[in-house]
Amino acid sequence: MSVSASKENILKKIRQALSHPVPVPFPQSEGNSSVFQPPVDDMAVQFAQEFTKLQGKFVFCADEKDMAEQLLQLAAARKWDKVVCREQKLQQIFKQLNIPINFHDNLSDSDASFTTCELLVSRTGTMVLSTGNESGRTTSVYAPVHVCIAYTSQMVYDLKDALQALREKYGNQLPSFISFATGPSRTADIEKTLVVGVHGPKEVFVFLIEG
Template sequence: MATSPSKEKILKKIREALSNPVPLPFPQSEGTNTVYVENRDDVVVTFAEEFTKLQGKFIFCENEIVLTNQLAQLITQRSWSNVFCKETALQNYLTAINISRYNDLPSCDVSITGCEYLVARTGTIVMSAAQESGRTTSVYAPVHICIAYTNQVVYDVKDALKTLKEKYAYNFPSFTTFASGPSRTADIEKTLVTGVHGPKEVFCFLVERT
């Protein structure tokens, strides 16, 4: 079947365009550069500011002794008796303040986990299934406590993803989560409600470590 003159004209223009591509008008707009001004002078301060804006509760600890004291004080103030924690290193902190291990996640008062990284720009806690806590510990409990260290703070989400890929180059976790403050939704009459799909409160204890 013969090609119509109008169709042939269109095809000719397409072939000419493909053989003589037009240079990109904005060569720096391909998404390789960040659109945010990076402030890496003190990512810890940036994280604290952004995390608290999202209703997170931030506690800075100069060392692990301060951490255990602050943790004990919080647990006592809140009268938490059922503290769930699966991570061996973090259980040692609980042992030091005479908190017995509680093994039933659905009925616990609070869960304690570590994290992979903290993202300063967005105030986000990055966790993965590769941690001892697994997928569910940080979302089932009504209150989530994350214990992290200053050498885990990165500036942006892309930095966290890059370091995760390097860390798990040959066995990337099956699940990675980016949690920014307590869970919240405004689905019902556009009223913001916290604690609907996850913890109502999120604490981050950040311990100094070089």
């Protein structure tokens, strides 16, 4: 049998099979429903659990004043003298609350960086960051410690919910850069030994504000 005849024979069998499809044996197993069940507990609790599993550090704050005071205590304990914060909204919060943190401009020799985020994904403990915020691409990556400040209203359950929320917010004008960051940077490429802080910050904090 020639190659062309063999090919035609195979295609004929495929066409016959498609014209007489076999019923799915377990129809209820097919569909678009997620394999992950909706969260039972508060999504903030789930996020904290997943985030800390991956060496992230989570702080819950009752309000913005509580957040600012806890951040000031952390900065004093860690002796952070060079803190980068490029977002006017965050700077304004500290200014209004008379929280004495002196912000630094140079990321290359900074102690920590403060940013907001787009969303938090509770199922995976993930921060969604983008260039839609004033911090841009580098603020959350170059400093040795990244502090993300978010609100419970920014919480979504799954990655698909995050993508849908971004589409609804930006429409066809999505930011040029969207990052899904889960805990501090890590790699095990070298001799399968886990090393933290190779491609980004060694420590990541999330200060979650009720609201």
